[in-house]
Amino acid sequence: MPPVTLHLKQLSNELIQPFDLSIEPGRICCISGASGSGKSRLLRAVADLEPHSGDVLLDDQEQQQLPADQWRQRVRLVPAESQWWSERVGDHFPAEYNGEGLEALGLPAEAHGWDVMRLSSGEKQRLGLLRALSIPLQVLLLDEPCANLDPETTQRVEAMLLERIQAEGWPVLWVAHDAAQIQRVADYRFQIRHKRLVEVTDGRD
Template identity: 35%
Template sequence: MSQTSLLLDVQDVSYVQDGTTLLAPVSLSLNRGEFILLTGPSGSGKSTLLKIIASLLDPSKGRVLYRDRAIDQLKPEIYRQQVSYCFQTPALFGATVYDNLALPWQIRQKKVERDVLRGWLGKVNLPAEMLEKNIEQLSGGEKQRVALLRNLQWLPEVLLLDEITSALDEENKQMVNQLIGGLVKEKGVAVIWISHDTAEITQAQRVVTLQPPGGKEPHEPA
């Protein structure tokens, strides 16, 4: 890929909290339309790394560049529209599914189109009438899919996905995998996806494995 396709450049990023190293130094790059599977044992700092890339945590050392600019020099609200983080445990708000899916439209001061929202629900095997459903009545898997759709309403350049299919059955896992893979191929969205199941995400182009602090260096399989 050409240099102009480089979106993210993670340079020797590490994280220490209360004297404990939670993330050993990591370097990686992400190009437009690239799909990276991020894996590794518990305690290797996978979620910490994504939160740093998402500008939700400041690294103890190192830096993250977005389009050749350090992310701590960018306006967070603008950066997070282009580099979007989806948590493993979905954090829904308000009263209904509509409240969550309408938020990205409202942030951009756009008129919410309910038919578009219903169409997105269908893409993840959720019925159109769920738009008005109270979030307290949703299952864990339904909450994960609603949270994912909130990130997809206005496509970012980069999707950071933290085990977003952990509460889904096999059929819905495959459906989400195909949806994300399609966005990579058709829209050029770049993805870093945390998963312990390397067989689950068949769309990934690269696998990066983190090791716990004090272990081996992060590596990509040969």
């Protein structure tokens, strides 16, 4: 899919007041905030999974002009906890998936054939991320993709994501709570404070 710019125009819901934001291809916008401030619900609004006011556009393509399933093919949400509907990991990937990314994330090639029941929370998180990236997309929405990972594995995930984001030109909304991670990966930083999305420019979260 060709690179696009993600535009949020006067986007709002019951937790966040209207705001404008544009993210260009290959750029990462990190969002932080207190628990319950609406970070995950903001991602769900952009993915057309929750009601909201305002407009979401990919270049000039408006969200409401596409059926929700087609929109979510383009705008890919990776939730904090991915859902698994089959016993075998490989059943959740496209038939043509060749194991790309497993080694980069510290997973063996045979992980594709594992049973879901044997996965740790960190393995589920990494495999859920790879599953989301195995299908073409234009915008990536990440909800704390490293929350269950140790520091070494976190660095692996960050490195893989940064490489793919640059190579594919995805605009990214990345919800994170770790100030050090935000410093490492973000091109833009915002916090949700008192129902407002506020840009952070002083390096502090």
